[in-house]
Amino acid sequence: MEKIYSLRYRLLLFFVFLSNWVFAQTGTITGQIVDEKNLPLPGATVIVKGTTLSTSADVNGYFKITGVPAGTQTITASFIGYTPLEKQATANGAAVNFQLQPSSVALNEVAVIGYGTVRKSDATGSLSVVTAKDFNRGAVNSIQEAIVGKLPGVVITSNSGAPGNTSTIRIRGGASLNASSDPLLVVDNVPLDNTGLGGSANLLATINPDDIENITVLKDASATAIYGARASNGVLQITTKRGTKQTQLRYNVTTSLAVLPKYVDNYTGDEFRDVVNRVYGGTTAITSMLGDANTNWQDEIYRKAFGQDHNLSLSGTAKSLPYRVSLGYNNTDGVLKTYNFSRTTLAVGLDPSLFNKTLNIHINLKGLYNTNNFAEQAAIGNAVSFDPSQPVYNGNTRWRGYTTWTTDGDLNGPPVTLATANPVAQLELTDNKSTVRRTTNNIQFDYKVPFLTDLHANLNLGYDYGKSFGHNNAPDNTSWVYVPVVAGGRISNYNESTTNQLLDFYLNYRKDLKSIESSIDVTAGYSYSYFKKEGHSTSSDVAMTTPQPPNDFITDYVLKSYFGRLNYSLQDKYLLTFTMRADATSRWAPENRWGYFPAGAVTWKLKEEDFLKSSDVVSDLKLRVGYGITGQQNLGDGNNYPYLAKFTIGDQTSQYQFGDIFYRTIRPDGYDSNIRWETTTTTNVGLDYGFFNGRLSGSLDLYWRKTKDLLSYLNAPAGTNFSAMILTNVGNMNNHGVELGLNAVIVSKKDFNWQLGYNISYNQNKITNLSLNNDNSVYVSTGATIAGTFDNIQFHKVGYSRASYKVYQQIYDENGKPVEDAYVDRNGDNIINSDDMYYYQKPDPTVLMGINSRVNYKRFDFSFSGRLSLGNYNYNNAASGSTYKGLYSSLGYLANQTKAAEETQFVNALKTNMSDYYIQNASFFRMDNINLGYNFPNINKLKLRLNAGVQNVFVITKYKGLDPEISGGLDNNFFPRARIFQLGLNCTF
Secondary structure, three states: OHHHHHHHHHHHHHHHHHHHHHHHOEEEEEEEEEOOOOOEOOOOEEEEOOOOOEEEOOOOOEEEEEEEEOOEEEEEEEOOOEOOEEEEEEOOOOOEEEEOOEOHHHHHOEEEEOOEEEEHHHOOOOEEEEEHHHOOOOOOOOHHHHHOOOOOOEEEEEOOOOOOOOEEEEEOOOOOOOOOOOOEEEEOOEEEOOOOEOOEOOOHHHOOHHHEEEEEEEOOHHHHHHHHHHOOOOEEEEEEOOOOOOOEEEEEEEEEEEEOOOOOOEOOHHHHHHHHHHHHOOOHHHHOOOOOOOOOHHHHHEOOEEEEEEEEEEEEEEOOEEEEEEEEEEEEEOOEOOOEEEEEEEEEEEOOEEOOOOEEEEEEEEEEEEEEEOOOOHHHHHHHHEOOOOOOEOOOOOOOOEOOOEHHHOOOOOEOOOOOOOHHHHHHHOEEEEEEEEEEEEEEEEEEOOOOOOEEEEEEEEEEEEEEEEEEEEOOOOHHHOOOOOOOOEEEEEEEEEEEEEEEEEEEEEEEEHHHOEEEEEEEEEEEEEEEEEEEEEEEOOOOOOOOOOEEEEEEEEEEEEEEEEEEEEOOOEEEEEEEEEEEEOOOOHHHOEEEEEEEEEEEEHHHOHHHHOOOOEEEEEEEEEEEEEEEOOOOOOOOOOOOOOEEEOOOOOEEEEOOEEEEOEEEOOOOOOOOOEEEEEEEEEEEEEEOOOOEEEEEEEEEEEEEEEEEEEEOOOOOOOOOEEEEEEEEEEEEEEEEEEEEEEEEOOOEEEEEEEEEEEEEEEEEEOOOOOOOOOEEEEEEEOOOOOOEEEEEEOOOOOOEEEEEOEEEOOOOOEEEEEEOOOOOOOOOOHHHOEEEOOOOOOEEEEEEEEEEEOOEEEEEEEEEEEOOEEEEHHHHOOOHHHHEEOOOEEEOOEOHHHHHOOOOOOOHHHEHHHEEEOOEEEEEEEEEEEEOOOEOOEEEEEEEEEEEEEEEEOOOOOOOOOOOOEEOOOOOOOEEEEEEEEEEO
16 A cells, blocks of 8 residues: 555656646747837737747737747737737747837838829829729629629619629719710720620620739729720729739639529419409400419529639749739529520730839730620510419420410410510520620830939830620521511521720829928820721521611721829828820810810828827828819710711611612711710819728718719700700719728737728719700600600609609508509699609619628638618519509400509509609618638648638518619519529639
């Protein structure tokens, strides 16, 4: 027993001595962290490199790390907005003190502006920058999807849920009525013409988002006036990625699954039979048309859609030549059956420097090959309205077996004119394909003049060429292209091409004038742009018995410009910018070709004043005031010479016979030979701010815009012209608003980091004139016609926002139900007619908010982004056409309705589609994107990141339609947005 206790005692002594020996091998490191002014940096992070040991500095900047292994260790101190610093230290040795310097990246972050760059701290205009690391993540097919919700004052609305389709981009609401309201797109210093190319729905979808480094949005005139005639709606500057110092091979792949979150709520087969029998029960001729099927036509046309996106890039520097080469491939199906979008891109960027770096060259080569299989989108509306009691196939032999409404009850008889078409047949029998090839290239030379090193000469040569060809065919015996007597079907072929040639040359002189504590930056240059578009199309029935004459067109125009800019800085506190551009366009008559667009801005860096320079709280404060004039010459409809007389060839129904020959008519169109520039004057007051060493930063802007000489259509007096309306300069419009952007670093620790971004903007526009004699009663129709009529419901009207709705004021019963054909007699004449209509609401939002967040915890990261839109109203066209009356057509067919028919129970309504009941509040909050990622431990030099996410996560809205986010406000058989689940893998070597 004594031996056992003796052994235990010896073991205890051994472990005690061992413990003391181990602890003797570790110790403590202490010190303090201060900034460049010797002020403490509370919360700064200190880590022992190569270990998991870390701590944070206290309120006085002091830190203490315990358990540090014996020997010399490398200690790293870091803080947001400062350059990290490493020092050697020994456990239990002398205190280690760090003095961190402000990060040169934070101080000198550069923004791309027209014909140059500027430090963000020196920017005098209103601009916003979003970098690739801040893009929305996931299955992103276009640049718009990558930045939606990220920029204050920028509204991005997809016009369709189809992959690769168009989006409407509006900066501060746009500045035009009938001319284009799209911003100018500049890719690697090459301005692109946004004229559409047949078969390519979206110009920006032709650019691979994975190739983009950053996007700068120029908003006010002091920032955009350098682009003159094309900048009244703002500028999107896109900069692609460049070569890196270290060789880097990257590959990422994303797979996606798209599903529809919901369908239009219409009657099922059983419900349809019930309501038809209830409404038309006494009319056997109608009820006998009912079938016994239960077909969900929306199920028949929609599907789960898969997509894949691959990107491979190699970047580095080879013998002082920075380079980047990338290859991208995207193939995405649409949720509408047969729809497919495929894109292959190649991008090469080279940045050689010659003659001891006095000549810097930037070469950008981009190529695109894109194919589209466009599904027949009329099937969307027909899936809602085709009789659900009918089967997809009914055994006929004439209409390829697809159930078709025919006359006299004969399954193989002629189709009922204007009846809803079988949506499945439309998808499966329509052959609508396109192929697009595009190349956008430029080479830019920047030469530092040897005898005057502050002077640079810059030459930029750009070439953008696009070519598309395609067809839209349908076979014989398809009811929706049926033509009596002759053969049916459709053969339609087209090809188009666009050419954009650019030559820019400018001189830039930068000089520090230390004797007067000043610096100047002067730019002066010349620009020449040539744009051309041409095309050819043919169409006929399948038997070529009624071929239409071929349509050939070619149009081009030239833009010549002189521009200059002066930046002056005094004591790095007071900044002045003045720009001037003179543009001449061949689109106008010689006497109106030249337009002059000046702008100026002043900036006061309050942070540099003595009363703020030593502030621990305020890290940046800058006041900006700008004023300028920009122009507009893009009509957006291919009408490049509106000042010239033009003739239109009549169709085949307008022919005159002379002898045995029939001649088509030629009609002169109305025109204004004095048509000229739209001009927009903008005043902007802004404040850039930063607090707590940049952990809280952002900007606040107030702006006022006045556009005059708006291009608008006027009614031509009867007998004075062959056209009912003439395009001329007649309108004025005002825009004003407020924008606030906010970025915050909520938490910054070694293993935990949380960043939050928020922006909010308010915008109102009002038309102030639409006539030559200031007649406020003038109005102009706009937008598409509403379903079932040839009427417009949107108008431009003095005193109202553009595209406001003109409707009847609905009367409701005591239960809040709309009374059929009961409207307020607003003028009190006891007659309900168009004189009682009034202007009510608008499609554009008044308030926009965006929020995004990113959290990093150890190897995990989580991000989300969402948007709030307030004050936008839609016309629910799908609901307005749904009435009991619409269940049966006297032409001889039945049509399904949405459940809106059950809410109103209108039977013989005459004016319901013009009721304000269908102008519905479409305010919404949409969670655009959530993403969860994990970064695996490095395997040698291999870095792996796995991520999963969801796009279009959910929408909160009171709108009764399928989706509240409708471009233009008319909800009319919209291609629905899918909810997309994605899984991605990123590999970096």
